[in-house]
Amino acid sequence: MKKAEPRTLAGFMELMPNEQILFNQMKEKIQKTYEKFGFLPLDTPILELSEVLLAKAGGETEKQIYRFEKGDTDISMRFDLTVPLAKYVAKNYGNLSFPFRRYQIGKVYRGEKAQKGRFREFYQCDIDIIGDGELGLINDAEIPSVIYHLIKELGFEDFTICINNRKILNGLYASLNQEKNATEILRIIDKIEKIGKQAVKEELNKLGLEEIQINQILEFIEIEGTTDEKIGKLENLGIQNEQYQTGVAELKEVIKNIRLFGVPDTNFKVDLTIARGLDYYTGTVYETFLNNYRELGSVCSGGRYENLAEYYTDKKLPGVGISIGLTRLFYKLNELNVIHASKKSIAEILIIPMVEDLEQPIVLATKLRNAGINTEIYLNDKKLKAKFKYADKLKIPYVIVIGEDEIKTQTIKLKNMETGEEKELPLEENSILEELKK
Amino acid sequence: MKKAEPRTLAGFMELMPNEQILFNQMKEKIQKTYEKFGFLPLDTPILELSEVLLAKAGGETEKQIYRFEKGDTDISMRFDLTVPLAKYVAKNYGNLSFPFRRYQIGKVYRGEKAQKGRFREFYQCDIDIIGDGELGLINDAEIPSVIYHLIKELGFEDFTICINNRKILNGLYASLNQEKNATEILRIIDKIEKIGKQAVKEELNKLGLEEIQINQILEFIEIEGTTDEKIGKLENLGIQNEQYQTGVAELKEVIKNIRLFGVPDTNFKVDLTIARGLDYYTGTVYETFLNNYRELGSVCSGGRYENLAEYYTDKKLPGVGISIGLTRLFYKLNELNVIHASKKSIAEILIIPMVEDLEQPIVLATKLRNAGINTEIYLNDKKLKAKFKYADKLKIPYVIVIGEDEIKTQTIKLKNMETGEEKELPLEENSILEELKK
Numbered sequence: 001m002k003k004a005e006p007r008t009l010a011g012f013m014e015l016m017p018n019e020q021i022l023f024n025q026m027k028e029k030i031q032k033t034y035e036k037f038g039f040l041p042l043d044t045p046i047l048e049l050s051e052v053l054l055a056k057a058g059g060e061t062e063k064q065i066y067r068f069e070k071g072d073t074d075i076s077m078r079f080d081l082t083v084p085l086a087k088y089v090a091k092n093y094g095n096l097s098f099p100f101r102r103y104q105i106g107k108v109y110r111g112e113k114a115q116k117g118r119f120r121e122f123y124q125c126d127i128d129i130i131g132d133g134e135l136g137l138i139n140d141a142e143i144p145s146v147i148y149h150l151i152k153e154l155g156f157e158d159f160t161i162c163i164n165n166r167k168i169l170n171g172l173y174a175s176l177n178q179e180k181n182a183t184e185i186l187r188i189i190d191k192i193e194k195i196g197k198q199a200v201k202e203e204l205n206k207l208g209l210e211e212i213q214i215n216q217i218l219e220f221i222e223i224e225g226t227t228d229e230k231i232g233k234l235e236n237l238g239i240q241n242e243q244y245q246t247g248v249a250e251l252k253e254v255i256k257n258i259r260l261f262g263v264p265d266t267n268f269k270v271d272l273t274i275a276r277g278l279d280y281y282t283g284t285v286y287e288t289f290l291n292n293y294r295e296l297g298s299v300c301s302g303g304r305y306e307n308l309a310e311y312y313t314d315k316k317l318p319g320v321g322i323s324i325g326l327t328r329l330f331y332k333l334n335e336l337n338v339i340h341a342s343k344k345s346i347a348e349i350l351i352i353p354m355v356e357d358l359e360q361p362i363v364l365a366t367k368l369r370n371a372g373i374n375t376e377i378y379l380n381d382k383k384l385k386a387k388f389k390y391a392d393k394l395k396i397p398y399v400i401v402i403g404e405d406e407i408k409t410q411t412i413k414l415k416n417m418e419t420g421e422e423k424e425l426p427l428e429e430n431s432i433l434e435e436l437k438k
Numbered sequence: 439m440k441k442a443e444p445r446t447l448a449g450f451m452e453l454m455p456n457e458q459i460l461f462n463q464m465k466e467k468i469q470k471t472y473e474k475f476g477f478l479p480l481d482t483p484i485l486e487l488s489e490v491l492l493a494k495a496g497g498e499t500e501k502q503i504y505r506f507e508k509g510d511t512d513i514s515m516r517f518d519l520t521v522p523l524a525k526y527v528a529k530n531y532g533n534l535s536f537p538f539r540r541y542q543i544g545k546v547y548r549g550e551k552a553q554k555g556r557f558r559e560f561y562q563c564d565i566d567i568i569g570d571g572e573l574g575l576i577n578d579a580e581i582p583s584v585i586y587h588l589i590k591e592l593g594f595e596d597f598t599i600c601i602n603n604r605k606i607l608n609g610l611y612a613s614l615n616q617e618k619n620a621t622e623i624l625r626i627i628d629k630i631e632k633i634g635k636q637a638v639k640e641e642l643n644k645l646g647l648e649e650i651q652i653n654q655i656l657e658f659i660e661i662e663g664t665t666d667e668k669i670g671k672l673e674n675l676g677i678q679n680e681q682y683q684t685g686v687a688e689l690k691e692v693i694k695n696i697r698l699f700g701v702p703d704t705n706f707k708v709d710l711t712i713a714r715g716l717d718y719y720t721g722t723v724y725e726t727f728l729n730n731y732r733e734l735g736s737v738c739s740g741g742r743y744e745n746l747a748e749y750y751t752d753k754k755l756p757g758v759g760i761s762i763g764l765t766r767l768f769y770k771l772n773e774l775n776v777i778h779a780s781k782k783s784i785a786e787i788l789i790i791p792m793v794e795d796l797e798q799p800i801v802l803a804t805k806l807r808n809a810g811i812n813t814e815i816y817l818n819d820k821k822l823k824a825k826f827k828y829a830d831k832l833k834i835p836y837v838i839v840i841g842e843d844e845i846k847t848q849t850i851k852l853k854n855m856e857t858g859e860e861k862e863l864p865l866e867e868n869s870i871l872e873e874l875k876k
Contacts, residue, residue, distance in 0.1 A: 038785030038814025068506030347476030376476025
């Protein structure tokens with residue numbers, strides 16, 4: 001028979017079981033943290049009508065979309081979880097309770113240029129809080145507290161949640177009579193960490209800004225000091241623009257409430273350079289950096305938007321949310337070897353029967369499972385050595401061999417595969433369970 | 439602005455949050471049961487190269503596939519989890535430990551005719567045990583024990599795992615000199631429950647079978663009695679075909695071992711009518727019925743196959759596995775109103791602040807979360823009544839209101855939303871945690 005080569009598409013992550021265990025643990029930690037804050041689960045289809053999914057899209061995004069026809073239907077694969085959320089809320093508006101707090105963890109698709117560490121299928125892990133007509137500013141402070149608990153849960157202590165407010169930036173540019181260039185300036189400023197101060201100056205100059213304006217902007221984004229000092233300086237810059245002043249007041253309020261939510265000052269800061277998703281966010285914006293792994297870029301980003309679903313409904317639905325690109329984050333952290341599974345295997349015990357009559361091994365396995373212990377029986381006919389090698393490769397922490405002797409004496413040895421230690425115990429589940437508890 | 443209508447594609451399930459909670463609980467129960475038996479997680483891409491995914495497919499399946507081109511690449515969406523498994527095992531053969539026991543829970547896609555209760559995107563929940571060259575028959579007995587624990591975990595007691603062996607059927611037809619019609623006869627017999635005995639007779643007659651042969655077949659599939667009586671009758675039918683005899687011996691051995699695995703005789707039986715996936719299974723086959731909801735058809739099916747990945751590799755990879763179509767199962771059971779969430783909400787407590795200064799409500803929420811309790815704070819500015827309505831709609835079981843009085847007296851009332859009962863407690867987490875434990 002002619003064989004097909006068993007290949008996986010380029011840009012699609014497919015893990016070995018031990019990596020998958022680690023990936024799933026990260027995913028589960030994110031889910032549990034979102035649930036800790038009472039966010040509701042959502043699972044929308046991966047396929048949507050193109051006219052629905054692309055009601056807003058355009059430019060780069062649209063080019064990357066997996067889009068096709070099936071029969072007469074023009075279908076697209078989702079490229080984020082925000083547009084499906086907008087559709088969902090607009091569609092089910094009358095049946096939802098607001099504020100609608102939902103999390104969604106699922107795969108999204110972007111046909112990007114294939115590149116190491118870039119994926120065309122990847123998990124996004126999102127939360128959003130959607131208000132009906134209005135949504136209090138206090139919600140902008142709860143989001144960073146979710147980030148804080150989340151990143152700690154993932155095992156990191158040294159990280160910084162960077163916070164800014166788009167109104168401050170927009171107001172500043174308005175005060176410089178640069179409203180028409182605001183988006184472009186934001187885009188350039190956003191790159192300062194990547195391209196450096198001099199290059200930013202040059203790009204702003206090309207945009208037609210005068211040197212005095214450029215210096216004002218740079219002076220502004222370089223405001224230094226503690227969080228409170230920065231706020232003080234922002235308040236005292238003497239910029240009379242109303243949007244600017246609203247932005248500073250919002251930022252001040254959000255900072256106050258972030259502290260109320262118990263996020264320590266060591267884990268957040270005001271960063272006037274971050275702007276994010278240029279035409280989407282309208283107020284508070286967030287980025288999160290692992291300080292020892294800045295090269296990853298922001299690992300958790302988001303912000304406040306005026307109107308979630310304007311492409312579907314006249315209802316005003318303001319919201320605030322964040323997203324984690326889990327697939328890339330996992331890939332990078334795993335490559336750096338800085339994440340490790342809390343449990344390296346699914347089975348906690350491997351029972352190796354070395355007898356014809358499997359009754360006692362099976363009965364023991366069933367009892368251990370009923371007591372909540374993931375237990376596998378090695379059922380194939382192999383030499384003892386091969387069976388131990390299997391336990392070793394799967395990193396199963398405990399092994400019990402049951403042979404004729406063990407049946408006769410009703411005594412087994414519980415072998416700790418990491419230390420090699422063996423503990424003699426009666427062949428019954430309770431003493432094994434007790435030993436495992438230690 | 440022109441609005442797009444926020445529609446979801448026909449045949450794609452999209453649940454309201456309370457239903458999603460229930461769905462996720464079912465999915466998690468299945469996952470936990472699979473892990474209890476030590477199956478390893480796998481998460482393959484939803485998209486595959488068409489030449490890989492369709493190496494084997496044909497006929498009906500191929501017509502239903504979502505297939506498209508992106509750039510120069512011919513891509514298909516997976517229509518089951520078995521073909522991706524075959525690809526994965528063939529691709530990673532050298533790096534896997536055998537028997538390779540994996541579970542996969544994920545969405546698959548079939549562009550079937552739209553129909554109530556039929557879905558084009560649905561979750562399959564699969565386990566398979568793959569051997570390298572060979573796989574002991576004992577594995578065929580472990581699978582029903584997984585089914586048994588699984589269906590019980592889903593909350594059902596009255597169910598039957600039906601077991602048969604394809605070799606018995608094939609051998610019987612060979613003994614009747616009907617090998618060439620074997621597949622066709624199997625297909626007809628498989629329908630007996632649906633179309634009745636007389637229609638089966640007619641169809642067999644049309645196939646060219648003589649009345650004596652038809653009667654022999656019907657007599658065979660109508661063999662009655664206890665499991666052991668059926669085995670005895672099968673052994674004593676005097677059919678001299680070798681395949682038949684191997685099949686009966688295998689079935690007898692599997693039945694013996696199913697009992698060893700602790701599955702009670704009330705929850706399984708030999709059913710000589712079931713055949714399943716005509717060109718795939720080669721030995722033991724399973725179907726599972728909820729006896730009070732027979733109309734659902736089999737809720738968990740599978741069997742033994744000779745060779746998982748022959749389209750990709752010369753390596754012989756026999757296996758045994760099962761699959762649950764979760765989306766349809768959930769839909770039907772939910773429609774029948776026979777499944778209920780163990781927890782109806784994500785948040786266990788809603789804290790309702792009725793004060794300006796949110797410090798104490800937030801501190802309490804953080805402490806409860808740190809103690810493992812999913813806790814939401816109602817952060818929007820609404821009347822008390824609206825806040826209680828929110829808790830009620832989300833079915834959050836406990837509510838704590840914190841107003842000026844509560845702050846002054848440092849005493850709160852923990853309200854049980856189901857009973858309406860209120861318990862006065864000090865405003866601190868420990869007494870609340872203790873009360874919840876009761």
